[in-house]
Amino acid sequence: MSEILEIGKKAKAAVPQLSNMGSEKKNQALEVVAKMLIKHAQDILDANAFDIENARKNSMKEGLIDRLLLTEDRIQGMADGLRKVKGLEDPIGEVLSMKQRPNGLTIGKKRVPLGVVGIIYEARPNVTSDAFSLCFKTGNVVILKGGSDAINSNTAIVKCIRGALDSIGIQPDMIQLIEDTSRETAAEFMKMNEYVDVLIPRGGSGLIQAVVQNATVPVIETGTGNCHIYVDESADFNMALNIIFNAKTQRIGVCNACESLVIDESIIDEFMPLVKEKLETKKVEIRGDERALKAVPSIIQATDEDWGTEYLDYIISVKTVKNIDEAIAHINKYNTKHSEAIITKNYDNAQKFLNEIDAAAVYVNASTRFTDGEEFGFGAEIGISTQKLHARGPMGLEALTSIKYIIYGNGQIR
């Protein structure tokens, strides 16, 4: 039997113990895991040092090395994350509704775990403990497939978590790491419908598309965000500039950063110079259409490719539109259904934008950067769904659950 099939079987076998585990025991386990991560921090750092050394040998970019790097503080952060999830309310077991039918059957809808969750991610080792904590709290067994660059770090973290579970009588297979980082194994993993209930890819668009294209297991598509801010003719310029500056530059490498401005033609001559001035302080490159270029000739000319590009960099595109209908059509054509904002003082425009933009999160007069589980008050998140099925937008604990109907009868037949 292949290693991956063996992992799937072990995961499935571990499901009954976890799906019926009470919150007390789950919380105790999260606390023990947090302690063990701190206790074994040096082992994890040693393993991470190997990964960093290999990454340098392979000339990995410094930005990516920073994502891969663990420090004592970051391991403390992982432990803090586990304790935070421990403190969240356990959604499992809640009966969402219970109704009696005319024939006397009582039908309840109960929140249950999904079963086995597969997480496919890249080179951030902290995802290993984050994903475990969220899956475990919601009664889900997790199978992790991290990037080859982080394999030593991930192996050390998973070993530590498994040891912690084992120490309090919990089957350690609640978390398993796929150590074989080959493409073939990944492909097999994505087709294990018998053993895996859902796959959640976390990472860049290449990874996510590879999973969407190759998986037969249901996938929750996360991530890519080609987010727009539309500034209409009634907008408060000062508010618009602050929001644009925040959404573009506060953190450039994230999916809820703004990648494109859509500006009403009636204000473009007055507003564009202010945008240019504001974004210049962070050396943001502006790529505009012809009309924007006419307003500020010193910016770069955009190509059609720009409209669909998630830069994740100090670059932003500018599209000029005649009215809100054109703005909505442009955004719905090029967006990735993530986060979109309008800056306006006009009531009708605000309502129209909220109604007609097709995205997980639609904002009036606020930065797109708020699309985040913490900011939405979910306490934590496993990712941001950009699909419409099952979960949309920031996914908290509830996104990791399913339901089951429980029916109480006394002999009913049809």
Next chain:
Amino acid sequence: MSEILEIGKKAKAAVPQLSNMGSEKKNQALEVVAKMLIKHAQDILDANAFDIENARKNSMKEGLIDRLLLTEDRIQGMADGLRKVKGLEDPIGEVLSMKQRPNGLTIGKKRVPLGVVGIIYEARPNVTSDAFSLCFKTGNVVILKGGSDAINSNTAIVKCIRGALDSIGIQPDMIQLIEDTSRETAAEFMKMNEYVDVLIPRGGSGLIQAVVQNATVPVIETGTGNCHIYVDESADFNMALNIIFNAKTQRIGVCNACESLVIDESIIDEFMPLVKEKLETKKVEIRGDERALKAVPSIIQATDEDWGTEYLDYIISVKTVKNIDEAIAHINKYNTKHSEAIITKNYDNAQKFLNEIDAAAVYVNASTRFTDGEEFGFGAEIGISTQKLHARGPMGLEALTSIKYIIYGNGQIR
């Protein structure tokens, strides 16, 4: 451009008109469609006659011909179905929660359409109007891919519906039928992620597995039901016999029919002869394990293959178990996560069964035949989901919706 790609583009283009259409207009359209189906009943019957003639030429089984056959009564039934959906509450637009965050942002969760729904089905022409009505009521554009056996009937029904929509100023592309019934077109349809938000296959397990295995568009897996009834040692024999008889024989070709009995060893000698006697009145073939055979030697010996078989016929298997743990393990191993029942007077067994059986619907002392949108009080159903993502069990209107976050700010930045 291929025909199917053209259909996808037209569907996408029709989305904005429908997703923002109010309930009044949608209900008016459903009424007009119902009237038009009756008005054009003869055209539809004529088209159906071609399909029936072809089916006879191709030696289709009588049972399947009956599914394909339309009559005036059945067309009236389709119209009644449309009016029933018209009478259901429109779930679209409901704001499920709206909360203010500490920074003053107000975040609402609003129910919205999925967008474009693809339905892949076999030779029941009534699915054409059923699926349309449910998708339309929930603001979803629908693309239908019916079986080649029903192509003339489906074409006539869709033509009638499109004409009705057009007559009241609604873009007829809200419903499109893929007339090319080739495998290649089906394969292309299942990978049109840009144009289709979800695929729902309706039909036999072969069709459903083909969609699950080949689609890159998110799928809601429906259908197959290898449903069990477990009779524990405390069961009221009379109640158990009535429920078994109902669940096995009331309608044999449906997914919530019972296919297998699981019986406690302590009662097998006393109970099996009664089961045999009861099921004999409908000539049900019983395939039992060795222990069941010992209790009633005249039944047939089951093979391991029987445990995983959805007969959809007058056949039932019988598995003997030592206790409830063995019963649960057996059922969780062989079931298709559809509907499972326990017949018991024992409180602990009832609770344990409800908690530990992994299925969409778990029953105590009632027939598995109740797993159905109408019986659950949803008014209608688009299918029964046997997966855990997005929807589980009977899918009413809500299963055809997604959510979007709407956020009201006044200049918030991070």
